[in-house]
Amino acid sequence: MIYLDNNSTTRLAPEVWTAMSEAWSNGLVNPASQHRGGQRARRALEDAREAILRHLGARTAGMRPDRLIFTSGGTEANNLALTGLVQPNQQVLISAIEHPSIFATARHLSSMNIDVRQIPVDHDGVVCLDRLGELLRERPTCLVAVMAANNETGVIQPVSDVARLAHDAGALVHCDAVQWVNKLPTLFSTWDVDCLSLSCHKFHGPVGIGALCLKHGVTPRPLFFGGFQEDGLRPGTVALPLVLGFAAAVRLFEPGIADSLQSLRDHLELSLAQRLPIVVNGSAALRLPHTSNVAFLGRDRQALLLAADRHDLCLSTGSACSSGSSERSPVLLAMGLPANVLDSSLRLSIARDTTLAEVDQAIDILTAICSS
Numbered sequence: 001m002i003y004l005d006n007n008s009t010t011r012l013a014p015e016v017w018t019a020m021s022e023a024w025s026n027g028l029v030n031p032a033s034q035h036r037g038g039q040r041a042r043r044a045l046e047d048a049r050e051a052i053l054r055h056l057g058a059r060t061a062g063m064r065p066d067r068l069i070f071t072s073g074g075t076e077a078n079n080l081a082l083t084g085l086v087q088p089n090q091q092v093l094i095s096a097i098e099h100p101s102i103f104a105t106a107r108h109l110s111s112m113n114i115d116v117r118q119i120p121v122d123h124d125g126v127v128c129l130d131r132l133g134e135l136l137r138e139r140p141t142c143l144v145a146v147m148a149a150n151n152e153t154g155v156i157q158p159v160s161d162v163a164r165l166a167h168d169a170g171a172l173v174h175c176d177a178v179q180w181v182n183k184l185p186t187l188f189s190t191w192d193v194d195c196l197s198l199s200c201h202k203f204h205g206p207v208g209i210g211a212l213c214l215k216h217g218v219t220p221r222p223l224f225f226g227g228f229q230e231d232g233l234r235p236g237t238v239a240l241p242l243v244l245g246f247a248a249a250v251r252l253f254e255p256g257i258a259d260s261l262q263s264l265r266d267h268l269e270l271s272l273a274q275r276l277p278i279v280v281n282g283s284a285a286l287r288l289p290h291t292s293n294v295a296f297l298g299r300d301r302q303a304l305l306l307a308a309d310r311h312d313l314c315l316s317t318g319s320a321c322s323s324g325s326s327e328r329s330p331v332l333l334a335m336g337l338p339a340n341v342l343d344s345s346l347r348l349s350i351a352r353d354t355t356l357a358e359v360d361q362a363i364d365i366l367t368a369i370c371s372s
């Protein structure tokens with residue numbers, strides 16, 4: 001199988017498996033227990049938390065340390081941020097290209113009479129800062145949600161500029177960094193966002209764990225009730241083996257990873273462009289190094305996906321959370337792309353374990369399908 005669907009999920013790294021299986025077989029106990037076993041577990045939990053916070057560029061020392069709240073994944077972290085930080089009689093602004101977990105939460109907020117408005121993106125898929133400024137001036141705003149980089153196109157968003165504009169208007173900023181983390185350095189403090197979501201299975205860690213990183217002093221209302229764990233913001237016994245897998249997964253990050261991913265991705269795009277009539281969506285903007293959104297002009301994306309699957313080549317038509325539907329991608333629609341591009345676009349996403357040979361095979365398969 002040639003797996004070019006790494007934005008949906010990635011394969012578990014052996015180092016992560018080892019860290020988790022050691023945790024399971026060493027009989028780690030509940031970190032909330034008072035006995036020495038519990039204390040040991042708590043130390044392991046807090047060490048992992050600190051390592052992840054440091055990896056995210058968050059503050060771990062001093063008078064105003066940031067916090068990391070473990071969740072079940074990116075979807076829960078996004079839900080916690082949005083529902084937990086809304087204020088009555090103030091609007092919420094979300095970019096027009098957010099993940100379905102933000103859109104669906106926004107729809108839920110709208111049903112509770114919260115005014116949610118969208119910030120448009122330009123033709124390259126970058127959020128329009130001028131329009132954000134106007135929207136902020138129109139009404140009091142409690143929260144602005146703009147992702148670090150889009151999951152379908154990889155297009156990187158001007159997060160620091162968004163944060164500056166939002167803070168000047170008295171609003172908090174949430175950043176969904178699910179596709180960003182471990183591909184490029186995450187700069188929580190430098191970006192100056194108030195909360196940031198991440199998901200471990202997107203970077204070779206276990207599925208079922210993610211986190212919300214919170215700036216010092218930012219406290220969302222919890223989604224769940226029942227205990228004091230995670231500062232009461234996410235009660236319930238923490239899944240310590242998953243947390244230790246999480247810490248092992250962030251340790252996989254190497255500064256050179258972006259360059260090697262990008263050269264493989266560029267090879268994929270250039271080779272396809274030499275053989276087939278394609279358009280790479282969002283290619284004029286800065287993009288994540290592992291994501292490519294390609295319109296195979298004249299081809300139907302759904303038929304192409306199925307044909308590729310018959311050759312054991314795994315691709316996707318968009319977010320895994322909206323797949324199964326044959327609707328056009330809301331992200332590409334928001335970019336104002338023409339119908340022939342919308343109907344022929346597929347996402348190809350690589351990872352640190354994708355080989356050049358696999359990419360070359362994928363190029364051959366796609367060329368053969370599109371030429372038949």
Ligand code: PLP
Pocket residue numbers: 007008072073074075076078099101147150151176178179199200210319320321
């Ligand atoms: N946000 C983005 C940008 C994503 O790509 C995804 C998953 O595809 C999520 C959030 C949801 O993460 P999870 O699968 O951990 O719930």
